[in-house]
Amino acid sequence: MSWIENRFEEGVIVTSLDWAINWGRSNSLWPVTFGLACCAIEMMALGASRFDLDRFGAGAFRPTPRQADLMIVAGTVTYKMASRVRRLFNQMGEPKFVIAMGACTVGGGPYFKHGYHVVKGVDLVVPVDVYVPGCPPRPEALLEGIMRLQDRIRHTSRARDPRAAAARAAQLA
């Protein structure tokens, strides 16, 4: 590697584009400040000093969806609220991610059978990347969900996925 050695000053990181972008994205997940029910209390606990979400770069809760790239749907989503959740999601800039936190957002939870007003899973309203079960989940569980989301972001690629391209071609043919 004689052609590259000693050509840059110290401190310049030489890397691949995918790795650099994914590293940046996964370590600066900014969630939108958004809580619907009791799960939001656990989300707040995760943001506070004991569990310290800032260790993972995801503690900068933004007051507007325009500045956020992660939506933690924390709590029961009612039919009345669903349109607002969808609007908030649509207002977020790409790339954006959604964590469904708690039993209610995963699949209606205790309201699945007898709740006339509860959406039976927030994935009917917005696309969900990571599901965190629990009622409510412990802050550690949500932390685990955020780390799984980070894993997922680290494994995305800017290049076209050859398998997906082949599937699309087969669909068109």
Place this chain on the structure above:
Amino acid sequence: MTFEQIASLLRERFAGAVEEVVPQATRPYVTVAAERWPEVARFLRDEPRLKLNFLRCVSSLDLLAEDSLAAVYDLATVPDAEAEEVLSCPHTFAVRVVTDRAAAHIPSVAGVWPAADWHEREAFDLMGIVFDGHPDLRRILCPEDWVGHPLRKDYEFPVEYHGIPGTTEHELNSPRH
């Protein structure tokens, strides 16, 4: 005054308006005819011996077997700190107003106890009782375009709402749950 004393006072004062006295219930109540309810309410609030000036709650009941709906008004006395004579004991009282299930109409008492305003809106939203003379009778919890009154016992869950499937359709079409 005890429940029995208040009930007999009402019986003397409003002959025919008091349809039923149920002292043996867990929460003793009297049933008052719907059309005479506002004047009874005004009496309960203003009578110096009663001064039931605080409406704690308006509950609504679906009496499906009797084909009727009911609103239960839970009343209490909050002593006036500046009053000269202190009441011997704080009263509580409960009034039930029964109405027809198909055409549920009860006169509003939002003018008597301002607390009744939102409570009656809730009973209208969830049980479908129309409170005549209410200043602003809109749904308070459900969305404005919601169909039906969810706490009625024969209520059918929505199959879908604005494109979001409800339980019924979801159970049929999705093996995931």
